[in-house]
Amino acid sequence: MSSFYKPPVIFHVIILLVVLLVNARLIACHTKGIRPKRSSGKQLTVNMTQVQNSEQQFMKWVDFVGSLKHTMFKTAKNKIFPSYTLTVDKNPLHGDFTSIQDAIDSLPFVNLVRVVIKQIFEKVNVVIWTQNTTPVPPPGAVGKQAVAFRISGDTAAFVGCKFLGAQDTLYDHLGRHYYKDCYIEGSVDFIFGNGLSLFETCQVHAIAPVIGAVTAQGRSSILDDSGFSFVKCKVTGSGALYLGRAWGPFSRVVFAYTYMDNIIIPKGWYNWGDPSREMTVFYGQYKCTGPGANFAGRVSWSRELTDEEAKPFISLTFIDGSEWIKL
Template structure:
């Protein structure tokens, strides 16, 4: 797959669990909408630009794609304490995912696959309800350096390696949902800071800032993403196909916070054939970046969506620079009639670049990763 691929995978912790969150009563939206929206605006002004300040710089990796489809190594992780890691070959059975990862060389020219548990390049679980990686760090918690972890460092699972695949796994940050206006309570379930990554049949569960779609091109399909405030955020170029986006708040929240800062940046989030459900009042997105870009197409929206749809982060200048659009969405929350004037109901021609794999340049690299993609929309 890759020649001399440099990979760094940060795994903070793992353990199995199960969780369930109850949905709030839908009628609260009608009775409390006005109050909630006013409180939301107060909260946004209170948070201001102090929210999510952590930045990350990465060097571009230049690799030649040597299309080796079959993995040349298989590493198995077994949590049976009676087992002994086979160190002679460096690729036997290991007691933990970290031991398996540490056994790999810094450079490799083939895909390493670990089935059914954790993995270095391909991470495949036995099912999202069976294979769960969880932890509970938040941005204000102190790290080993004695300094707060920050949003970037709060991730339960972080990926910095390109051509990463995760299948049928739950990534969860179990930190409790913070009260409105609380600072430093961002708790990331997964951070993806690498190019050409794919997530298939995965779940991402958290509250504030669940999925840090940080940088790079990404493909999410048949995934479940749950949170309260900005629970999909970052500056990636990502296509979300057939995903279930679920809000868990009794007050107000925002689904996306996309951070495109320049008209020249080729970043943004596109949601195609998705479903938005949950509780409370939810904005489809707010403009973390001056040129924030998010599109929803063929997506069902429950009545939790605020009629305004979008928020400009309290900066009216961003009304002229953001790109927020809908295309052929359905459901009680999809009514475009009361949307903010600076959002768009896209024409077929305007929507086309956002609803195909061309949006992430995915026709080639997803094929090389042996990932099948739907043809009815993503042609």
Template sequence: MEYSSTAMGLKLFIIILFFSSAYSHSYSNSFKIAEEGYLNWIRRMNFRNHSLFVEAKNKFEPCRIIKVHKNPKYGDFTTMHKAINSIPVVNLCRVVISVSAGTYREKIEIPATMAYVTLEGAGADKTIIRWDDTAGCKGPNGQPLGTYGSATFAVNAPYFVAKNITFKNKAPSPAAGATGKQAVAVRISADTAAFINCMFVGAQDTLYDHKGRHYFKNCYIQGSVDFVFGDGLSLYEGCHLHAKANKYGALTAQKRESMLEETGFSFVNCKVTGSGALYLGRAWGTFSRVVFAYTFMDKIITPRGWYNWGDKKREMTVFYGQFNCSGPGTDHTGRVSWARELSQQEAEPFISLSFIDGHKWLTDLR
């Protein structure tokens, strides 16, 4: 019942916004309507059970532990592929894959029915999974893989966990204007995935935060253009985001396309460093939503901060904000007028586990 009234309210808001455009209301009036819609969302998000996502019921007690080691004497398998293939296609209990130190040159995909898989490395600096596909590479059918298919590691099943491991796409950083060079290190296309003490290393489109609720804790993410992108509902806590841009780059490209979508990226107690001139985000989606709170930003952040993807209409519908951030990159003097410094009330829904319903599926993990 709560969901129905909420959805109806949001639909009504969109209808109002449409007709206000059709009858050429002023920019300020349209912005006021958008602002009221956002404040209604704030009020609803402050309730504990706010999500439109399905109820999450995680399992943490392992029913099986698999060891992967380069030396067959010390493990059950010598490759990640063989370890994953040993798990039932329809998996109903927590399986832990313990991966020893070493570089595993493999392209891995967790199928949609293989839930409750945990991947544990010997340390992010010791256990590395790497590949080097780009969007322009040809797949088995002779067609380009595309960004989606370029991932070194892809997660399609719910309740996935990774700890202490590096995911890397070794494709070189593309030249400015190059096409087909997107090179994903990890793609997450499933709900309720968590990454603890992991590293994601690539250049263009490093981390495809595709869809679902995701949690990143104490992770290192490196890239140049849109190196955190997608339409996930994700909390990044205590993460280090490092740009390796030759000239201009962008940290995020969030793809929220509708007021009905409860998606967005929140970065809390993070650090942004690197080279080049970096946008905090580009409006890939019409209703793109990204927030940085308690985050240190180095001087690499461009004064404008955000980019509208070449579409001025998105300036009325995106939600980009900062709250209690520090460092030379936080200066609002040259910021775009459609980004904001958040109040405590506005920031509240973004800065805790409730943003991703974490109290339902992360309690035992943390």
């Protein structure tokens, strides 16, 4: 007769129910979005079963997070997956570790809990020597646009930067971005793209010889979480300027607390030659000043925002900045 302990049947039943419950919750989660590609990784030979289980659990988390919109991410992940944060800072009084490697080395070989290493901040100065040898193209010239800078990554901040160009200067392509104390110069659609971006205390300067436009925002769907917000900025320069053109049918742009020089076309906005876009775009103005800020002449399909309507656009909340901006 064996003396080994044999767990009761009820124990196996409980374990099975827990596994089924976890899988059911994962399947029921919102699955819209782009899932990141899985990395094959180097197979380890020690504790193979435990390592594979750990990797499977981690990839479930990666797939789940990849399916979420950023506005859902923080709340949803905390409910389903346990996690904790290690802070790396050169000053040992401000963090848990002074190097990334020390933080990594502190983790157990088989780790089933998600760990975030945060507050790693590096200031980088990039100096490019060149000459402005290319002539400035006339506004609207086909095939002569010259993008000075394109940003497609998520959570990027630019402080005290200067962007110089003519047509299509700054391509704010995709992702959440923060521009502070920047100088942006151009003629036609010189801030364009489909990013979700906040411009704060920036100078937007037009060099249009005749007519131009500040923005061409490309939001293509009511579900698309993108748009531009200009807060406490200055719009100056030459020519006759639209605040924006409806590049995307659901284009979204707001100017708040912004000074506008007398170069702004009274109508303010242009429908890109498509009247149907007047029903779907979101163009707003809130407590702007200067000779070009008079809302009385604006197109009927733009909005003079109330305090409540303006609130989502005038702080870092617009780009979830409290989660990633450390200035």
